[in-house]
Every structure is written in C-alpha cells, then in structure tokens.
C-alpha cells in the first residue's frame with residue numbers, strides 16, 4: 001500500500017464524526033464529563049430466537065492499544081480540521097474508562113446492553129465506531145454459525161469461507177466467531193495458527209484436472225498424505241469419482257487413513273445415498289461423506305429431510321458473509337451524562353416507534369434461570385443499583401404489552417455484563433477459545449427449544465424492572481412536556 005503514513009495503530013479506525021465531537025467537547029471544556037453509553041441491537045438477526053455474543057477479545061486488544069501515534073497526529077494535523085491544542089490533548093489521551101460486557105459465547109437478545117462504556121465523554125465517544133464494527137460482525141457470524149449447528153445436529157461442520165469473506169480480517173475473525181458458534185474446524189490455516197482452531201482440508205478440482213483423471217490424482221494425493229478425503233465430482237461422481245476413490249483406498253490399504261469423499265455439486269440427496277451404498281458395498285462403512293456447495297441452514301435442513309447420507313458439511317459463502325442478513329445493526333447510545341452541576345442525568349432517544357425508544361440510565365442485564373431445571377425464564381434489565389432478590393418473587397412483564405407478565409420464584413439471577421476494564425485497566429482475564437466455545441454450548445443448552453428453533457422461534461422475554469420501566473416513562477413525560485413548550489423556532 002502506498003501511503004505517506006505507516007498503518008501503526010487502530011486508533012483512527014473510527015468515523016471522523018467521533019473525533020469531531022471530541023474536539024467540540026474539548027474546546028467546550030466538557031470532554032472530561034462523565035458519561036455512560038450502551039451498545040445494543042433492536043432486532044435479532046436471521047429472525048433467530050437468540051444471538052451469540054462474540055468480539056470481546058478484539059475489543060480488549062483494541063482498547064489496550066488505544067493511543068494516538070505520531071503518525072496519527074500528523075495525519076490529523078494534515079486535514080487542517082483540528083486545533084493545535086486539541087492535537088496536544090489527543091497526544092496525551094489514554095482510555096481511562098470502565099467497560100462492562102457480556103462474556104464471549106453468552107447468549108444476548110434485542111434491546112438489552114451487550115457492552116457498556118462508562119468514562120469521560122471523550123473515552124466513550126472515541127471507541128464507538130470500532131466497538132460497533134467488531135461486535136456487529138462477530139456476533140452476527142457466531143449467531144449464523146449457531147443456527148447452522150442447530151440443524152446439523154452432531155454432524156461435523158467445517159468453515160470453508162475464507163475465499164468469499166469480505167477480505168482478510170473478516171475471514172479470520174469470522175472463522176473464530178463461527179468456531180464459538182459451534183463449528184468444528186476451519187480450512188483457514190492462519191486461524192489455526194493464531195487461535196488454535198482445528199484445521200481441516202480436502203483438495204480442489206484442480207488436483208484432478210492436473211492429473212487429468214480421478215485415479216492418478218487420488219493416488220498422487222494418497223502417496224503424499226496420510227489423511228485422505230477425495231473430491232469425487234470433477235467428472236462423474238458415481239461412475240468415476242467414487243469407484244476410483246475406493247480403488248485407491250484398497251490399493252493403499254493401511255498406508256493411508258481413508259476418511260471419506262467430498263461431493264460439491266449435483267443433487268446431493270440422491271448422490272449421497274448412492275455414494276453411501278458404493279462405499280458400504282466396498283467395505284468402507286466408516287468412510288464419511290463430506291458435502292459442500294453453497295450450503296446454509298436451509299439447504300442442510302432440506303437435505304436432511306430428504307434423507308441425504310451426508311456426515312460432514314463444509315460451509316463457506318453463506319456463513320462468512322452472513323448472506324441473508326449482512327449486518328446486525330447494533331447501535332451505541334448515550335444513556336447517562338454528567339450535567340454542568342456535576343449530576344448524572346439519564347438520557348433518552350425518542351421515536352414514534354415504541355420499540356425504537358431507547359431505555360435511559362446505566363443498566364445491568366440479569367439472566368433469570370429456574371433453580372429446578374436451569375432453564376432461562378428471560379432477561380431482566382434493571383438499573384445498575386438494583387439487584388433482583390432471589391429470595392422473593394420476581395415480577396416480570398413485557399415492556400410494551402404489560403399485560404403479558406409472570407411471577408418467577410426459586411430462580412437464580414446472573415449478571416450478564418461483567419467488568420472488563422476498570423478505570424482504563426483490564427481486570428478481566430480473557431478465557432481460552434475452547435472455554436468460550438463450551439460456554440456458548442452450555443448457554444444454548446439452558447435455553448428452551450422453543451427459542452432455538454430456526455423458523456419462527458418463540459420470542460424470548462427481555463423485560464425491564466419496575467423501577468427502570470417507571471424511570472423510562474417519567475423521562476418520556478419530561479421530554480414530551482419540554483417539547484410541547486417549545487415554540488416553532490426551537491426556543492422555550
């Protein structure tokens with residue numbers, strides 16, 4: 001890349017408007033005022049019943065390196081948009097805020113905070129874009145992966161998407177998110193090296209084209225590898241591919257580990273059944289059938305319905321690009337800010353659409369599970385100074401349709417947001433990837449099947465505490481009365 005500046009930091013990985021706002025806060029003397037922002041999404045992706053939170057590891061890396069380098073400052077100066085004084089302020093900028101977030105692999109739902117940033121206005125505003133960028137993508141892919149895992153049952157699922165991903169970062173972090181969401185392995189070697197994700201690979205049609213026939217190609221591969229999965233659909237799966245795979249497996253015997261064959265085209269229900277027969281008849285009942293070709297949760301479900309004899313599913317494009325919904329749409333909103341008298345004031349963003357009205361105040365999300373079966377009853381979003389009393393009855397009600405309500409007893413309440421940074425210092429130890437993956441699987445196990453089905457799932461309750469609900473209504477009233485007193489020139 002030809003550039004005047006080295007790409008030596010991620011600090012400017014932000015929208016210009018964040019830096020512009022921080023200059024305003026600085027010039028106006030309010031940059032150090034205390035604020036709380038929360039990151040949340042309004043709608044679950046893919047019409048799914050839950051989302052799998054991912055991205056925290058990269059958020060932590062990003063926050064730890066957040067400092068303006070000389071080249072960042074030189075670049076900002078070259079835009080002629082920022083004062084000398086402001087650039088000096090940025091030179092000494094250090095993130096001193098507190099971040100609370102869901103743990104990676106935890107289940108998260110719409111209209112509840114997944115990440116909360118508390119600190120100076122400057123701290124909070126500067127990190128908005130990067131946090132959204134990271135969490136939006138990784139949570140989306142982890143959720144898509146979980147959907148695919150849910151229909152694949154115990155079959156193997158392999159992430160094959162690198163060649164179709166929206167560039168290299170997406171391939172790498174998408175693969176990691178897919179692993180958290182339930183994939184078994186990836187074809188991306190770099191992800192294997194960096195994250196320790198198991199890698200898996202067969203071969204492409206080019207190998208067969210190079211040797212011009214299935215037999216010579218499979219034989220050459222078998223002589224150079226112990227584990228063999230042969231791609232059998234280059235010319236004719238049933239008449240050439242599979243018979244030649246069997247021939248090589250027999251001739252090589254114990255010299256290779258004949259894992260199976262991969263099919264990548266055609267009617268995969270019909271073909272896989274015939275392939276299974278051929279392999280079984282040849283004495284290879286343990287050889288597995290791998291399939292790939294634009295797969296996703298819908299085609300996998302459909303192929304299973306047709307009785308396809310597929311054991312391992314390779315999924316690329318539709319997973320890594322979140323093909324049917326390419327963005328999660330999470331937002332980052334100011335919920336509380338210090339006023340000129342040093343008092344915290346909770347803030348709201350109104351909308352004519354009730355679902356879009358933000359919920360003011362610094363919050364905590366409590367996951368309510370029944371002691372008897374460990375299953376989730378719903379999430380209880382409360383002000384941060386509240387704590388559901390596990391010894392008594394908890395009244396939970398829908399925040400818009402309050403007649404939908406229930407009382408829960410004998411429950412555990414787990415805070416979903418945990419402290420990651422405290423006053424700028426990382427206090428949370430990032431878990432191993434394997435632990436995160438297991439945590440995601442455990443959380444999914446605690447969710448009723450009704451919320452997990454891939455089509456028209458039940459809506460999981462995300463309720464507000466009575467105190468938070470009352471607080472929100474009061475602030476809506478205050479804002480309405482302020483607006484109704486305004487004259488048309490916007491002055492009161």
Ligand SMILES: Nc1ncnc2c1ncn2[C@@H]1O[C@H](COP(=O)(O)OP(=O)(O)OP(=O)(O)O)[C@@H](O)[C@H]1O
Pocket residue numbers: 264265266267268269270292293294295299302303306
């Ligand atoms: N029995 C089946 N039922 C439903 N969908 C299937 C079935 N078999 C294959 N598919 C899916 O249908 C789509 C077929 O796509 P396409 O027509 O491009 O494949 P193809 O012609 O068989 O292969 P290619 O064009 O790659 O040589 C793929 O998404 C594939 O996963």
Ligand SMILES: O=P(O)(O)OC[C@H]1O[C@H](OP(=O)(O)OP(=O)(O)O)[C@H](O)[C@@H]1O
Pocket residue numbers: 160161163164264292293294295314315316317318
């Ligand atoms: O289909 P996806 O889910 O994206 O999985 C990855 C695809 O990449 C490979 O082939 P490639 O697409 O490069 O070539 P091909 O379609 O001609 O086989 C592989 O054979 C899969 O089909």
Ligand SMILES: O=C(O)c1cccnc1
Pocket residue numbers: 160161187200201202203262292314316
């Ligand atoms: O290993 C494979 O079979 C593979 C890897 C990436 C993309 N398609 C297939």
